[in-house]
Amino acid sequence: MTESERKLIPLVVDGLTNRAIADRPYVPVHTVNTHMRHIFAKLGINTRVELTHPAIEPGDLADGTD
Numbered sequence: 001m002t003e004s005e006r007k008l009i010p011l012v013v014d015g016l017t018n019r020a021i022a023d024r025p026y027v028p029v030h031t032v033n034t035h036m037r038h039i040f041a042k043l044g045i046n047t048r049v050e051l052t053h054p055a056i057e058p059g060d061l062a063d064g065t066d
Contacts, residue, residue, distance in 0.1 A: 001038075001039065001042055002035075002038075004035055005035045005038055005039050005042075008021060008032065008035050008036065008039065009039065009051065011024065012036075012048055012051055012052065013051070013052045018032045018033055018036060019032075039051065
């Protein structure tokens with residue numbers, strides 16, 4: 001997972017929408033949407049709820065693989 005993708009995860013866990021996330025790091029919402037799609041694909045999940053699920057171990061998010 002890329003550094004940019006990993007940075008989004010805590011913001012999603014905090015309940016921010018893609019639009020709100022885009023406002024914080026000042027990136028286009030399209031870029032946030034793309035990162036979110038990549039995160040979902042890499043973790044094999046389909047929803048933001050699954051992203052916040054405790055079954056996802058920290059090592060899964062920080063293994064450095066793309």
